[in-house]
Amino acid sequence: MARTARITSIKDALTQLTIAVPVIFRDGVGRISEGVPPTLGGNDVPRTLTKVWCARQGLKDDPGSSIVLRSLQGPNVAFVSLGESDQDTNAYRLAGAGALRASGEGSVAFLLPTEGLGDPSGVAQALTEGALLSTYSFKDQSAAATFDVAPVGMPLPTVAVHDAVTNGVLRGALVAEAVNWAKYLVDSPAGYLPPKALANEIEERLEEDEHVNVDVWFEAKIKEERLGGLLGVGQGSAQPTRLVYATYDPQPGVAIPHVALVGKGVTFDSGGLSIKSADGMTTMKTDMTGAAVVMAVLSLASRLSLKVRVTAIAPLTENLVGDKATKPGDVLTIRNGMTIEVLNTDAEGRLILADGLSLAAEVSPDVIIDVATLTGSQNVALGDEVGAMFVSNDELAQRLAEASERSGEALWRLPLVGSYESHIESDVADMKNQGKPPKAGAIVAALLLRRFTDGKSWAHLDIAGPARADAARGYVTKGATAFSTRTLVEYLVALSNGANA
Ligand code: BES
Ligand code: MN
Ligand code: ZN
Helix, strand or coil: CCCEEEECCHHHHCCCCEEEEEEEEECCEEECCCCCCCEECCEECCCEECHHHHHHHCCCCCCCCEEEECCCCCCEEEEEECCCCCCCHHHHHHHHHHHHHHHCCCCEEEEEECCCCCCHHHHHHHHHHHHHHHCCCCCCCCCCCEEEEEEECCCCCCHHHHHHHHHHHHHHHHHHHHHHHHHHHHHCCCCCCCHHHHHHHHHHHHCCCCCEEEEEECHHHHHHCCCHHHHHHHCCCCCCCEEEEEEECCCCCCCCCEEEEEECEEEEECCCCCCCCHHHHCCHHHHHHHHHHHHHHHHHHHHCCCCCEEEEEEEEEEECCCCCCCCCCEEEECCCCCEEEECCCCCCHHHHHHHHHHHHHHCCCCEEEEEECCCHHHHHHHCCCEEEEEECCHHHHHHHHHHHHHHCCEEEECCCCHHHHHHHCCCCCCEECCCCCCCCHHHHHHHHHHCCCCCCCEEEEECCCCCEECCCECCECCEECCCCHHHHHHHHHHHHCCCCC
16 A cells, blocks of 8 residues: 655644654663653653563564554554664664554554754655655555654754755655656566556656656667667567657756666566576566666656756667577677677677667766666675675765665675676677676676776666565565665765765
């Protein structure tokens, strides 16, 4: 069940089914802020929760742990752990999800004590994000209940603090909605959203957004623009190939940072003639996550009114096995004129990204970032909770690491090992699309992509593992995660606030 978020007062909070109260732990003892009223709808709320009581009730000190005390009189009261600090944004994300886990289907009001908060806006955003992300469901998209945030304090929150919290709740709701939209695109079966329908869904959303322009390229245009990698991958499928080219430019003609994003949009990856196993194919509708992520990021840049320019490019195609399919040994000519020998048709992501990156480099952005469920090797190396980043320079790596820390989406930098370039030497073309499996598959793929970035400042996020969750954890729902959307938005927010690209 999806939800909407609102800012509310303590009085209105008492009318909700559940009131959530944050708990800070010190030495195993739970503490409740002085700003929380001593009685809530007839229930006494103590200032400390003893170790023994917490253990008996099952309230742990891990951030997001929660319990609910049901009441005959007023609202139910949920206690939600923030861990040991009341300043950690990641803990607030987990607490938002914990509040909803404790309360179930009904409406919740979260009491947010604001005294001493360093970043009330960031905290309110995180809390709202965590709550709304955790309520996503592909099956049930009804939006009956609400998530309310009531700033409280002793002394009462100032107007400035109240405004900051309001702003944070709004931003958190916008971010969570966009991430949940991307998750919905990814969870949609490949039969519902083949390239043409996916392009339409994206276009429909982006058309609403201010300062955004969106073009959908059909096959004639893709041929005219010489995107040989994309055409080569798509030609085995009866579903027509598309490319979405979107821009966000809030101040045309003014020099603001310009970021080009490229997202892998393989709506289904069967492997092509180098066909996958039955098991290996079951989750391959997920292979358009990069496309969904970059379009959600562009949409959010607009909805958050960021002062950055964004160009987002998503090649959308199916990797299938029809009688026109690319065959192992075929050579494709990419947009920038380079040729690639296709020795494994299952290494298709790099072929369509080569075209996408070439297009991105042509608009001379300050930075290019691509996002792709690119290699099984990434999943083997880092698993499904950590993405891989490959970055051309240390400054950009540092910025992305900071953004990843703020978003709670873990990224680990892997090296662009220069000598492995030899793995993709070809006898008949400029390069081949497969290295020396099973050696360094994620690195070799990144090295191939780098050849299409024209020496620009560039990052590649390989999110093959974290694009899906096998089970729900914290605010991450089972299935599609749209991993890296929030990190990229954090990165753009920093640029918008004056950081260097
Ligand atoms: N889409 C897959 C990568 C993938 C695997 C994503 C598992 C999510 C989960 C990609 O197109 C692929 O098949 N890569 C091959 C490349 C190899 C043939 C060089 C791989 O990594 O096995
Ligand atoms: Mn593949
Ligand atoms: Zn793929």
